[in-house]
Amino acid sequence: MEYNLILLILAGVFGLFMAWGIGANDVANAMATSVGAGALTIRQALLVAAVFEFTGAFLAGGQVTATIRSGIIESSPFISQPDVLAIGMLAALLGAGIWLMIASWRGWPVSTTHSIVGGLVGFALIAVGADAIQWGKIGNIVISWVVSPLLAGVIAYLLFLSVQVLVLRRKDPLSEAKRYVPFYIFLVGFILSLVTLFKGLKHIGLHVTTQQSYLIAVAVGLFLALLGRAVINRLHLDPSADIAFRFANVEKIFGILMIFTACGMAFAHGSNDVANAIGPVAAVISITQTGNVAQSSPLPVWVLLLGGFGIVLGLAMLGRRVIATVGKRITELTPSRGFAAEIAAASTVVLASATGIPVSTTHTLVGAVLGVGMARGISSLNLRVIRNVFMSWIITIPAGALVSILSFLILRAILLP
Amino acid sequence: MAINYLSGIFGPSLLKPLQQHMDAVIACVSLLPELIVNLNENNQQQAALLHEQIIAHERRGDELKAVLREHLSYSLLLPIPRRDLLEILQVQDKLANRARDLAGLVRRRDLRFPEDMREEYLRFLRCCVNSAVQAQSSIHELDELFETGFRGQVAEIMSRFLSNLDALETEADQLQSELEAKVMRKEPSLPAVEVMFLYRVLSWTGNIADYSDRIGSSLHLLVTR
Numbered sequence: 001m002e003y004n005l006i007l008l009i010l011a012g013v014f015g016l017f018m019a020w021g022i023g024a025n026d027v028a029n030a031m032a033t034s035v036g037a038g039a040l041t042i043r044q045a046l047l048v049a050a051v052f053e054f055t056g057a058f059l060a061g062g063q064v065t066a067t068i069r070s071g072i073i074e075s076s077p078f079i080s081q082p083d084v085l086a087i088g089m090l091a092a093l094l095g096a097g098i099w100l101m102i103a104s105w106r107g108w109p110v111s112t113t114h115s116i117v118g119g120l121v122g123f124a125l126i127a128v129g130a131d132a133i134q135w136g137k138i139g140n141i142v143i144s145w146v147v148s149p150l151l152a153g154v155i156a157y158l159l160f161l162s163v164q165v166l167v168l169r170r171k172d173p174l175s176e177a178k179r180y181v182p183f184y185i186f187l188v189g190f191i192l193s194l195v196t197l198f199k200g201l202k203h204i205g206l207h208v209t210t211q212q213s214y215l216i217a218v219a220v221g222l223f224l225a226l227l228g229r230a231v232i233n234r235l236h237l238d239p240s241a242d243i244a245f246r247f248a249n250v251e252k253i254f255g256i257l258m259i260f261t262a263c264g265m266a267f268a269h270g271s272n273d274v275a276n277a278i279g280p281v282a283a284v285i286s287i288t289q290t291g292n293v294a295q296s297s298p299l300p301v302w303v304l305l306l307g308g309f310g311i312v313l314g315l316a317m318l319g320r321r322v323i324a325t326v327g328k329r330i331t332e333l334t335p336s337r338g339f340a341a342e343i344a345a346a347s348t349v350v351l352a353s354a355t356g357i358p359v360s361t362t363h364t365l366v367g368a369v370l371g372v373g374m375a376r377g378i379s380s381l382n383l384r385v386i387r388n389v390f391m392s393w394i395i396t397i398p399a400g401a402l403v404s405i406l407s408f409l410i411l412r413a414i415l416l417p
Numbered sequence: 418m419a420i421n422y423l424s425g426i427f428g429p430s431l432l433k434p435l436q437q438h439m440d441a442v443i444a445c446v447s448l449l450p451e452l453i454v455n456l457n458e459n460n461q462q463q464a465a466l467l468h469e470q471i472i473a474h475e476r477r478g479d480e481l482k483a484v485l486r487e488h489l490s491y492s493l494l495l496p497i498p499r500r501d502l503l504e505i506l507q508v509q510d511k512l513a514n515r516a517r518d519l520a521g522l523v524r525r526r527d528l529r530f531p532e533d534m535r536e537e538y539l540r541f542l543r544c545c546v547n548s549a550v551q552a553q554s555s556i557h558e559l560d561e562l563f564e565t566g567f568r569g570q571v572a573e574i575m576s577r578f579l580s581n582l583d584a585l586e587t588e589a590d591q592l593q594s595e596l597e598a599k600v601m602r603k604e605p606s607l608p609a610v611e612v613m614f615l616y617r618v619l620s621w622t623g624n625i626a627d628y629s630d631r632i633g634s635s636l637h638l639l640v641t642r
Contacts, residue, residue: 029423107425160566169569246571247564329424336564366426376496376566380428383492 004288014093015281019310028322035327037338039258054308056270060196063356068279070295077128086287089280092119095404111360116276118400123408148359149367156344156371177253185228190221199354254335261342268346271353278307341368438481442513445474475517541592545625548585552629572640582633589626
């Protein structure tokens, strides 16, 4: 019992550390787009992130948590030695956390998702061998890391094209913006809630039929669209701002849209990336409580709260600065572009969450930004950095695995009698 | 946190430096009429001052050009083909060089048109400077054009600017050939060397409208591509 308590405490501490790292970096990236576009202040971004990261993790994060808990590592080799699996989960958390700290300190384009998956693979290889890994699932995950930025890129390209045709190229872009922006807000609410309703809610014990799901999603979308329209109508538009730049007020209206897409981004991120921190914690809890590796016990709510708390803590401590510096440097992504990138990234990530696939939110966002650039929407994109992102796909898994192996060996030496 | 890769994917903006370069070029070109007026009135001191300013603006343009060239050396994904951007930059640069050379020529040789031609030459010069200013407005329209993805309403405004530019260039051509005809009629009464340089001044002045029109054509390609 004493021993299990130590494992639990360590899981809590490492999980918090990982969540803190995610908050400091990943979430900051997701929020910086809206801050850079001037749609949110840093303080508002922190608030939005705190609320919607948690909501996303709670309502739609179950599938990915399940994958991280039990979808990557084959549990049967651990039946006779559940302690090793628990220590391995701790090692994966610690390893991924350390690797993330090194990488973000060096500015490498590394994702939390890739690190934790690498970490899980690493310890399982050392503890048992290649048999302990569900290679088919890993294959799917790795393919989705290539597919998700591509998909987000295509969606963003089409969305930005639609804005050009429907609003920006028209005779009176201002009134067209007022007309169409609520529709885009509807789209955000509809897609995110539909995906959540289809897949996510069963983890919190709610069951809805397909028809109900569509109805609720339409209702959520409509509610948000009407809310958005009310905000737009209250918006103070200054015609003199349009003299220097004819689209100043149009961008202001898209700025309202970006508040909604920022919420969507935080929700999507929460639904996918919070699992990186709490999945292993949930596994350790399940093992210590039941004494077996079946992973059948439900996810305790306090673990979700721990994840949410860690993220907000990281965001408030370091993420604030990251948002400020990143936001300052990506002013090129004006609201009429940024919203397209954010809707595309958020939809793609939520879709991945629903299918239980852990993807990298930041890489998906990079893909979406590239899509806008392909539609001639961004004044210049540095392709060298894009190449580095591809490189990081190849490097992160072995690096995350290596650090996790070291952590595992050390932890095993200390914890296993 | 050394470099954040999300912000790293955004390359340096190229429209602003291109516009700043054009502003320097126009600052240089638009001093020419004043220089000619002062030379005609034999205000050597004021002329020298203006000449210096023209050279300074041209130098500033060269510096901005170097910055832009450096930016273009990255592997960047641009909304405008890199080739077109470089072409526009080169022609803008030529515009400033021509203005500087023209100023140098008239100052060094203290070159003046025969008195009955001065008014007409100034009209020609101002027409050329106007076309350069029109080209500058079109370059400044790039912001809005970029916002709309190079199509639609703003592209139409741009097209209007460009046909305006064409009209100015045609007018400048007309004035140039009239002036050349006049110089030819005066050839017997003027020193041969001076005649030669008067032709050169006319041709260089005309270049200003030509280059402005070339900037216009490059921009036209951007909106119709």
